[in-house]
Amino acid sequence: MAVQAAEIPQNTTSAVDLGPAVALSCRECGERFPLGPVFACESCFGPLEVAYELPSGDVEELRRTIEAGPKNIWRYAPLLPVPADVASHPNTNPGLTQLVKADRLAKELGVTGGLYVKDDSGNPTHSFKDRVVAIAVEAARAFGFTTLSCSSTGNLAGAVGAAAARAGFRSCVFIPHDLEQGKVVMAAVYGGDLVGIEGTYDDVNRFCSELIGDPLGEGWGFVNVNLRPYYGEGSKTLAYEICEQLGWEIPDQIVIPVASGSQLTKIDKGLKELIRLGLVADKPYKIFGAQAEGCSPVSTAYKAGHDVVRPQKPKTIAKSLAIGNPADGPYVLDIARRTGGAVEDVDDEQVVDAIKLLARTEGIFAETAGGVTVGVTRKLIENGQLDPALTTVVLNTGDGLKTLDAVAPTTGPTATIRPDLDAFRAAGLAG
Amino acid sequence: MAVQAAEIPQNTTSAVDLGPAVALSCRECGERFPLGPVFACESCFGPLEVAYELPSGDVEELRRTIEAGPKNIWRYAPLLPVPADVASHPNTNPGLTQLVKADRLAKELGVTGGLYVKDDSGNPTHSFKDRVVAIAVEAARAFGFTTLSCSSTGNLAGAVGAAAARAGFRSCVFIPHDLEQGKVVMAAVYGGDLVGIEGTYDDVNRFCSELIGDPLGEGWGFVNVNLRPYYGEGSKTLAYEICEQLGWEIPDQIVIPVASGSQLTKIDKGLKELIRLGLVADKPYKIFGAQAEGCSPVSTAYKAGHDVVRPQKPKTIAKSLAIGNPADGPYVLDIARRTGGAVEDVDDEQVVDAIKLLARTEGIFAETAGGVTVGVTRKLIENGQLDPALTTVVLNTGDGLKTLDAVAPTTGPTATIRPDLDAFRAAGLAG
Numbered sequence: 001m002a003v004q005a006a007e008i009p010q011n012t013t014s015a016v017d018l019g020p021a022v023a024l025s026c027r028e029c030g031e032r033f034p035l036g037p038v039f040a041c042e043s044c045f046g047p048l049e050v051a052y053e054l055p056s057g058d059v060e061e062l063r064r065t066i067e068a069g070p071k072n073i074w075r076y077a078p079l080l081p082v083p084a085d086v087a088s089h090p091n092t093n094p095g096l097t098q099l100v101k102a103d104r105l106a107k108e109l110g111v112t113g114g115l116y117v118k119d120d121s122g123n124p125t126h127s128f129k130d131r132v133v134a135i136a137v138e139a140a141r142a143f144g145f146t147t148l149s150c151s152s153t154g155n156l157a158g159a160v161g162a163a164a165a166r167a168g169f170r171s172c173v174f175i176p177h178d179l180e181q182g183k184v185v186m187a188a189v190y191g192g193d194l195v196g197i198e199g200t201y202d203d204v205n206r207f208c209s210e211l212i213g214d215p216l217g218e219g220w221g222f223v224n225v226n227l228r229p230y231y232g233e234g235s236k237t238l239a240y241e242i243c244e245q246l247g248w249e250i251p252d253q254i255v256i257p258v259a260s261g262s263q264l265t266k267i268d269k270g271l272k273e274l275i276r277l278g279l280v281a282d283k284p285y286k287i288f289g290a291q292a293e294g295c296s297p298v299s300t301a302y303k304a305g306h307d308v309v310r311p312q313k314p315k316t317i318a319k320s321l322a323i324g325n326p327a328d329g330p331y332v333l334d335i336a337r338r339t340g341g342a343v344e345d346v347d348d349e350q351v352v353d354a355i356k357l358l359a360r361t362e363g364i365f366a367e368t369a370g371g372v373t374v375g376v377t378r379k380l381i382e383n384g385q386l387d388p389a390l391t392t393v394v395l396n397t398g399d400g401l402k403t404l405d406a407v408a409p410t411t412g413p414t415a416t417i418r419p420d421l422d423a424f425r426a427a428g429l430a431g
Numbered sequence: 432m433a434v435q436a437a438e439i440p441q442n443t444t445s446a447v448d449l450g451p452a453v454a455l456s457c458r459e460c461g462e463r464f465p466l467g468p469v470f471a472c473e474s475c476f477g478p479l480e481v482a483y484e485l486p487s488g489d490v491e492e493l494r495r496t497i498e499a500g501p502k503n504i505w506r507y508a509p510l511l512p513v514p515a516d517v518a519s520h521p522n523t524n525p526g527l528t529q530l531v532k533a534d535r536l537a538k539e540l541g542v543t544g545g546l547y548v549k550d551d552s553g554n555p556t557h558s559f560k561d562r563v564v565a566i567a568v569e570a571a572r573a574f575g576f577t578t579l580s581c582s583s584t585g586n587l588a589g590a591v592g593a594a595a596a597r598a599g600f601r602s603c604v605f606i607p608h609d610l611e612q613g614k615v616v617m618a619a620v621y622g623g624d625l626v627g628i629e630g631t632y633d634d635v636n637r638f639c640s641e642l643i644g645d646p647l648g649e650g651w652g653f654v655n656v657n658l659r660p661y662y663g664e665g666s667k668t669l670a671y672e673i674c675e676q677l678g679w680e681i682p683d684q685i686v687i688p689v690a691s692g693s694q695l696t697k698i699d700k701g702l703k704e705l706i707r708l709g710l711v712a713d714k715p716y717k718i719f720g721a722q723a724e725g726c727s728p729v730s731t732a733y734k735a736g737h738d739v740v741r742p743q744k745p746k747t748i749a750k751s752l753a754i755g756n757p758a759d760g761p762y763v764l765d766i767a768r769r770t771g772g773a774v775e776d777v778d779d780e781q782v783v784d785a786i787k788l789l790a791r792t793e794g795i796f797a798e799t800a801g802g803v804t805v806g807v808t809r810k811l812i813e814n815g816q817l818d819p820a821l822t823t824v825v826l827n828t829g830d831g832l833k834t835l836d837a838v839a840p841t842t843g844p845t846a847t848i849r850p851d852l853d854a855f856r857a858a859g860l861a862g
Contacts, residue, residue, distance in 0.1 A: 071527065090534065098524060104597075122553060124529070124550075126557070158796075162794030163794060165790065165791050165793060165794035167794075168535060181839060184842075184843055185839045186796070186835075188842045189786075189787065189796050190794055191790060191791025192791075193845040193860050195846050195858070195860065196844040196848070197848065197850045198849050199850045216856060216861040355620075356622065359593075359596065360596050362596060363594060363596035365589075365621070404613055407616060407620055411619045412619055413625045414619075414626060416608045416627035416628075417627070417628065417629065418628075418630075419638040424642065424647060427626070429603055
């Protein structure tokens, strides 16, 4: 059962300090609600998002403040739903990950206008989820929650477990009971409660929705449910960092993975904010969505010219993108079409090839989602949809160490030899 | 066969530009040699290290230059054996990892003077090895090498593979043939040649030494053999970053893992340089070495009051520290004794406990080496050798994702339940 705006508990409607965030606003009908742990509009059931009163002073001063700020996402605190003193709170402090000038990859792909990889494997638990969870932690604090929770099959569980530990929250994370042992260890090692649910990921999600509506879940902040409006804003920091790292310029083209689609919509939101504030010059940019063929509801709709996204049953190695019924799918279609981008997909073999291409050209070992964005970039260039003469940023949102199985069957030693020079000479590897 | 200073090839004795590095100097007899790919003194066979002409101008200007520099180790280029324009070269750009104020861990350990964890899992391939390899890459470039190589059982292979890919070198890495598949994948994914050697790690090392002395190895830079003097300097950046992140102050106590011992000696060297330059105030500091009981040649010598380190046959889960005959062991003893520190060890069970302690208090999932430093910190406090009222920095040099096996047997779900509220209530996890 979804908690709607009408049900905001009294103790959370008092003036919470979340910095420039002043209200929640319905993305469909525009109705406004006080800041609180709610996520659906009471009038039209549309998704709520954070509305701001952004800084209106001297833009150069704002730029200097940002540049002199912490070397993590809190440098953008004036643009995020967090209190001004957020950097002094215990949190995982993700962000300011490397924007890698990928000249060798560019050469292989034929990109001449400048190619960059935004490598979010440098975050504390090695995925972009640390960004969104860090914001959710601050909202949970403001609303007086004591337990952090989520449903997850991987990256999110680790990000929530780590952030809860650092910030002093209890955590209780729900996973399908039959996950691989490695993922279970990553989710459990931070010492919170980890509950295996006998059922599929969809069963886990349904159970979490029930729990939110029940007294058993009182005091619980589910980062991707009742804290979702705040959580989602963490993805804006990818837009801020990319532009700052390019010398306060918007790139011409950005390739973004699409799971629920939230990340792509928030990056677009972030770019528009930077333009409105005057931190970057207004210019056209194209946003491209990337999916795996085995879970491609948005690219299928894009290519068919539909506005409606028809759910799919996922079957792909890109498990972190395997959301068959993406909540923000229609918004992704809007943005790709409005900006002149596209949504494309690649099959699992192309994902593996792209992981290896990125590793051997740039020394970045991406998880499968990174294989999807690099593979889609190559396909978009071949299709003529992405212009290789323009500046292009490709996102890698996670770490190859978490999806070793994707490349393991085709990745091994060149040779195995006895420890002597004759054997080495015979192997033909000298020179 | 070791390459000694007399054998420097002619084409490398010409003035190479490695910034403030002006010569190699023997740590035993002090004799100086031109910069080149050599590592042992021609007179006394002692280890060579880099000698500098460090900046002598206005210290405040140097500090401002560093603070305005790249957000990675290249901000310290004026203090490293790299050309001044190093930041514009393709490289992995490691460093400026988080110094985490570990208040919750401090509480558990009873530290009142301020406890920090320097978390090097934030580096590109998630271990401190990225720092040393990044410097070796610049030396390899300066000496005209075209292949980067090393012997490795894990972290180093990944760091070399990634850096070679980024920087456009060929790589050829040697590993024991019977490594776990996960480690083989991590070493092979960057697309360089990976050679399994039928034998132990010692056999791999002996083979590499033979290869360096043979024409087959011409043009090869072995980062931890013929490039070792440069490579080792990368560890100085840990000292620089810790002090800068503490507001240009030296901490009272530092706990450092000891494998070969190189890292500990270079951190001490880095601190002394900062004092000499005036970037930090001169003050006493204590350096502590941390080993695993199953490979504790240095702590055994320390406790016995010996100056000589007797080799051991390693048997510990802390494989990245499992060097039974540590080259820099005697220097570690000197430094621990001179600074008033100590060298201590913990057993494998204590290592696992410490990994979990760090994870549940600070949300940092360390590899076994991090369990060693945290476990040793706890033991040193209990022993009364480390003063909990003083500012203390503990190093975590690697990532728990690479040593999942250490915690897997004892890390799992709290409960497994059906997806309904009654089952959840019965599990007793609400509230």
